[in-house]
Amino acid sequence: MRAEIIAVGTELLLGQVVNTNATFLSEKLADMGIEVYFHTVVGDNPQRLEELLQLADTRSELIILCGGLGPTDDDLTKNVLADHVGVPLVQNTEGLEALNAFFAQRQSTMTPNNLRQIETLQDGIPLPNRTGLAIGCLYKGEKNNYILLPGPPSELKPMFLEQARPLLEKEFPTTEKLTSRVLRFFGIGESKLVTDLAEMIEQQSNPTIAPYAKPNEVTLRITAKTEDELSANALLDQTEAEIMAKVGEFFYGYGEENSLVEVVVDLLKENNLSITAAESLTAGEFQATLGTISGVSEVFPGGFVTYSKETKVSFLGIDSALLDRVGVVSEECAKEMAEAALRLAGTDYALSFTGVAGPDELEGKPKGTVYIGLAQKEGETLITENHFTRDRSYVRHSSVMKGLDMLRRAILNKN
């Protein structure tokens, strides 16, 4: 099936917003074996959008429209598509209930323009919005098919993954099925991974091997094209084993929506272990990352943000004279912070982060110098010295990811 993606929004043409939706959808559609031939961005202009739809009809069987489903007058995507295919807009009952509940909960009055968000094409399949109010739609036309998705990525992504993708797979089944498996790696860069697997990647045909670099991790998607799932899994198992023989030491988990923090929290839960932290340069980002996981309270009681030297002394009871002697950007400081946090929180593990986020250097150490400590109730305190690159935000993120990986390896080594 040939597809194209149309993003609607003047803010995109003014350069205020990057069209990451097209990138996200393209990646997911490629995985489904749907070929995307064009991305287009058009402003909030009904005539130009209609002209574009006429053109898209001549070249694509699946036309995905993103943005312009909101409550304001310049949100016109739905109206233009309804006119284009010649059906009226109707209110979606579930959407209306969600809208009323939203305003009731906020104890505020709904203005009438909000009702625009829950209108959808008559005879279309409505796509509920779990993270927002605007309803999406899959409309099967005589010749072509259209999907309407909201513009904010926080709404578009779950709506595509949870609503649109399963519908597409059901409505347009293919005889040859693509079965994918995602392997996730931490601690190896994309170019190193690709070099280590060069021979496999060059000779790939079925399964295909596609590496993706993400901040501080690399994923490999291996995809088999077969007629049944059983033979797909056999093919994937074999390729995975070959990959693992080469770069298995960096593998941490499976799955598209997985993450290092989820793997670590699961490991803590399974082993009935707990974690705390004392954070300097990361300023709470490690703990906030734990907090993204629902139910983390089982394994994480809380911890400390000791950004200044003074709070390292007053919150954690570290000897001020020691810090004056060795500096806060030091192995010793990381050790003291982790051990004090472990003692105060009474957990099985405690991570500490101290270093130079940048942009300026600190205590004569260049930006990116980070000491991470892992104190253990049973076992010695482990310290790593790291030299992270790029900007302040990347140094902090790299620190959090490295801390998670140290904890993951410590739990695995224990077992």
Place this chain on the structure above:
Amino acid sequence: MRAEIIAVGTELLLGQVVNTNATFLSEKLADMGIEVYFHTVVGDNPQRLEELLQLADTRSELIILCGGLGPTDDDLTKNVLADHVGVPLVQNTEGLEALNAFFAQRQSTMTPNNLRQIETLQDGIPLPNRTGLAIGCLYKGEKNNYILLPGPPSELKPMFLEQARPLLEKEFPTTEKLTSRVLRFFGIGESKLVTDLAEMIEQQSNPTIAPYAKPNEVTLRITAKTEDELSANALLDQTEAEIMAKVGEFFYGYGEENSLVEVVVDLLKENNLSITAAESLTAGEFQATLGTISGVSEVFPGGFVTYSKETKVSFLGIDSALLDRVGVVSEECAKEMAEAALRLAGTDYALSFTGVAGPDELEGKPKGTVYIGLAQKEGETLITENHFTRDRSYVRHSSVMKGLDMLRRAILNKN
């Protein structure tokens, strides 16, 4: 002048690369008063690119092509455009010198395909590449004008800013200039803001008013079209005053790259004030947000993450019996947390966050119920009860933003 941007590259259609070039160019062109009506992405396919050029000729006077100027066989943008306008490609002398110097410096042999990079359209104006090898081009056709730019942003940006933009300004001088101002609002939703400003937005012509919703904030871009900057600012001042009369209570700052946390950290620094926090449901996200700002150590010594009831008692010294009586999702708990943090950190302000991030309810309170406390060295502790919507991540982000706004208002009220 009407413009459109065409990005060429199959990697964009596979979702491996985000089309940030279109965003960058759009922003710069908007500043020059050049209106961008379309972005398109097309793969490395000569036929589809030629069809797109034919379409672009019918609707744009300036057509900017990005990508596909490199040395490999799938770099075909230059060849397709040369055929399209009917001129041959010629080698660029300066480009050839730079290419030879590059290979001499690396002491490696140049393969013949590298010569493709320094070819340019006969009769076109070559655009030197300061940060790479591929030569760009401005080609003035009979009816339309074309610019060829390289795909890597590190080459495209300097080539556009240093070569293409001055040429465009010289070749196509405009009398009218666009001047923009961005106003930022917190605490008002996009639909409410648009309703409050409905009359102004309907009657807008010059300046134009464009609202844009971001997570937990709304921005308004007002843009004046004038012949000089002085009259532009007068127009913008008048429109801003009208906007402020209606929704000024929600305004927090100016600028496209600004944020609530930057405004708050600046206010703390200017007034020589300091902040700490005790975070339950946000689990460190407030403090990590402060940590994104370079130099925040002047005003933020550190704080506490008290995720469990036990750490609220052991880290902060809150009475366990009190928490059993009133619950942790309570005004009283927020008050105790903020006041304890203030006392322990010795700062001027302390924020506390306690509530239900979700997905499940807690202590009989629905998800999204959040109490935020602001203890002050001088003045009473302020508490807000909030009912945030959407998912766990949005509830936590809403809490952080609301806490920042409470702090901002407290500092402003003090002065």
